[in-house]
Amino acid sequence: MASLKDLRVRINSVRQTQKITSAMxxxxxxxxxxxxxxxEAARPFSERMERMVGSLAEIMGERExxxxxxxxxxxDDTHLFVVATADxxxxxxxxxSITRATRARLKELNEQGKTTKIICVGRKGREQxxxxxxxxIVDHTDGIGRSGGPxxxxxxxxxxxxxxxxxxxxxxxxTVVYNRFKTVxxxxxxxxxxxxFSPPAQAEAEGGDDSGAIYDFEPDEEMILSDLLPRNxxxxxxxxxxxNAASEQxxxxxxxxxxxRNAGEMIDKLTLNYNRTRQAQITKELIEIISGAEAL
Amino acid sequence: MADTLQFELVAPERxxxxxxxxxxVVPGAEGDFGVLPGHSLLLSTLRPGVIEIYENEKPKDRxxxxxxxxxxxxxxxxxxxxxxxxxxxxxxxxxxxxxEQAQLRLRDAEGDEEREKxxxxxxxxxxxxxxxx
Numbered sequence: 001m002a003s004l005k006d007l008r009v010r011i012n013s014v015r016q017t018q019k020i021t022s023a024m025x026x027x028x029x030x031x032x033x034x035x036x037x038x039x040e041a042a043r044p045f046s047e048r049m050e051r052m053v054g055s056l057a058e059i060m061g062e063r064e065x066x067x068x069x070x071x072x073x074x075x076d077d078t079h080l081f082v083v084a085t086a087d088x089x090x091x092x093x094x095x096x097s098i099t100r101a102t103r104a105r106l107k108e109l110n111e112q113g114k115t116t117k118i119i120c121v122g123r124k125g126r127e128q129x130x131x132x133x134x135x136x137i138v139d140h141t142d143g144i145g146r147s148g149g150p151x152x153x154x155x156x157x158x159x160x161x162x163x164x165x166x167x168x169x170x171x172x173x174x175t176v177v178y179n180r181f182k183t184v185x186x187x188x189x190x191x192x193x194x195x196x197f198s199p200p201a202q203a204e205a206e207g208g209d210d211s212g213a214i215y216d217f218e219p220d221e222e223m224i225l226s227d228l229l230p231r232n233x234x235x236x237x238x239x240x241x242x243x244n245a246a247s248e249q250x251x252x253x254x255x256x257x258x259x260x261r262n263a264g265e266m267i268d269k270l271t272l273n274y275n276r277t278r279q280a281q282i283t284k285e286l287i288e289i290i291s292g293a294e295a296l
Numbered sequence: 297m298a299d300t301l302q303f304e305l306v307a308p309e310r311x312x313x314x315x316x317x318x319x320x321v322v323p324g325a326e327g328d329f330g331v332l333p334g335h336s337l338l339l340s341t342l343r344p345g346v347i348e349i350y351e352n353e354k355p356k357d358r359x360x361x362x363x364x365x366x367x368x369x370x371x372x373x374x375x376x377x378x379x380x381x382x383x384x385x386x387x388x389x390x391x392x393x394x395x396e397q398a399q400l401r402l403r404d405a406e407g408d409e410e411r412e413k414x415x416x417x418x419x420x421x422x423x424x425x426x427x428x429x
Contacts, residue, residue, distance in 0.1 A: 041310035048306055048374050052339065052367050152308035152378065218326050218340035227341050228365060231378075238308055 004281070007274040011267060018263035024090070025256035032184065032249035038149045039181065039242040046239045053232050056225055057197060059215070067222070069163075069229045072196030073172045078115040080138075080171035081106070082158070082194075084178040084240055085125030086248045087142060092255035094179060094187065094248055095124040101189040102177050106133060117171055121158065121241070138170075150241040152234070159234025166195060178240040179247035185254055187247040194236055197229065301333040302372040305347065305359060307380045313359065319350040320373055322366050331373045338368040344420040346383070346427065347375065358383035360427050362420050381424065388428040395421035 002010075060066045083102050085095045102125075106116050118133060120126035120140035130137065141158060144150050162174060174195040179187040217224055300316040321330045323345025329338075342364045349357040364377030398421040402414035 038309070042308060044304070044311040045306045045308050045376060048304070048367070048376055052365060052374075052376070056339065155308075156378070215337040215339050218324055218338065224339055224341055224365070231365075235308060 002273075002277070004274065004277055007270060007277060011270045011274065014263050014266050014270065018260055018267065021256045021259040021263060025253055025260060028091075028249045028253040028256060032246060032253055035149060035242070035246040035249050036181070039239075039246050042239060042242055046235050049228075049232050049235050053197060053228055055215070056221065056228065060221055060225060067226055067229060069166060069195055069233075070197050070225065073169075075172045076114070078117065078171040078173075079109055080117045080119065080162075080165070080174045082119045082121060082162070082174065082176040082237065083125045083129065084176065084244045085120070085122035085128075086244070087123040087144070087146075089124060090255065091248055091252035094251035094255075095122075095128065097187075097189050098177055098179060099125055099128040101191075102129065103132065105191070106136070119158075119162075138165075144241060145245055150238065150245055152238050155238030155241055156234040159230060159237050162194075162233055162237075163230040171195075176237060176240050178244040179251075181243050181246040181250060184250040187251055190240075192236065192240065194233055197232070299333060301331065301335075301370075303331075303349065304372070304374045305361070305380055306374065306376050308378060312380050312382070313349075313357070317349050317351070318353075321348040321350070321355075322373070322375060323347065323361070324366065331368050334370050335368050335373070336370075338366070340366050340368075342366055342375070342377065344416055344423055346423065347380075358427065360386065360420070360423050363416060379420070381427075383427040386424055386428040388425075391421065391424040391428045395425050397421075 057070055060070060081102060083098060085098050089095065102118075106118075109116050116133075116136055118129060118137045120129065120137055121144060123142045126137065126140050126142075139161065141154075144154050165171060166174070172195075173193065175191050175193050177189065177191055180190040182188050300318055301320075303313065303315060303317045303320050304311065305313040319330055319332050321328055322340075323343055325341040325343050328345070329340070342361060344362050345360075347359045347361055348355040349359075360381045360383060361375065361377040362379035364375060366376075367374045395418070398414060398417040402411065402418050405411040405414045
């Protein structure tokens with residue numbers, strides 16, 4: 001049985017931990033609000049971008065000279081995954097759920113004899129994938145959003161890198177893996193295909209009024225498209241990074257909330273134990289005194 | 297036919313302007329063009345330049361934009377630009393610093409592609425400096 005002093009030390013240490021976790025929860029909550037606002041503010045751009053690419057894709061889709069980024073290279077031998085995770089841990093299953101899903105997909109593709117490559121965004125994902133798939137990691141970026149949320153320049157840098165690799169023929173399809181922010185409690189691992197471009201499903205349903213419309217192009221379709229597609233790539237990456245940032249904070253908030261609660265339960269249990277031990281000791285002393293007095 | 301069209305100016309980080317306007321002049325890659333309600337369908341790339349929003353046949357608001365795209369239909373005009381600044385809200389010191397840096401980088405640029413990229417950067421920075429409040 002632990003002595004009173006031991007129990008006191010343990011209670012204090014759990015209390016310290018609880019202070020830290022509840023502080024982290026508060027920090028995550030305020031960061032979450034900012035990240036959510038940023039994600040919402042960026043939505044109009046990517047929606048309109050998708051609409052533009054969608055209507056261009058409709059026109060150019062069937063033609064021979066459509067750029068490979070739109071139609072694909074005609075093969076699907078080499079798959080590139082952009083795996084977006086966080087730089088820091090202590091956010092529940094946020095990082096591991098992404099890497100787990102990626103791992104499953106990679107194994108599946110490898111069994112089919114396809115080549116896979118990985119670009120890691122965020123430190124944690126690279127750490128978790130390195131052991132098993134170290135040879136596939138062709139590039140990595142850390143420290144995204146260190147200065148308060150991912151910026152478009154950071155996403156653009158990744159997007160440009162992808163465009164260069166694609167033009168060099170390093171891969172056939174490109175998919176970005178990130179956690180979609182559904183609610184604070186639940187984030188959904190999402191695989192979004194970037195190359196070849198897949199028009200969003202709702203655009204087809206809504207775009208009914210524009211379809212078949214004939215646009216004028218300045219300078220011409222191909223020029224615009226070859227400018228638009230790399231830009232679209234960057235913006236899609238930007239959007240997934242923003243979603244990811246919001247999800248990360250949401251996950252951290254939930255994780256820290258339950259850690260705080262667990263610490264509270266533990267303190268209660270330890271305190272009860274402490275009081276019982278104290279009682280037992282007093283009783284023991286009393287018995288000793290009484291039996292001592294009786295012996296006289 | 298309606299006498300206004302819906303104009304939207306969008307940057308990656310946020311929606312900058314959204315509203316009904318009488319006319320807007322957009323710096324297309326092959327020359328500026330004005331958009332009035334009922335304009336034919338058009339998709340165009342943009343060069344760094346100034347967007348002017350007209351009211352009562354006079355320019356009212358000015359925005360400096362970097363490269364981007366414009367989509368025009370009869371009832372709306374959407375401009376997507378990687379960067380956009382309201383002309384009145386540009387910081388003079390920041391704009392000057394940016395111009396200086398862009399010129400430095402242009403001087404050190406190697407290869408056509410890089411040079412082209414920094415030329416556009418200088419162009420944008422010059423516009424910013426010229427329109428700073």
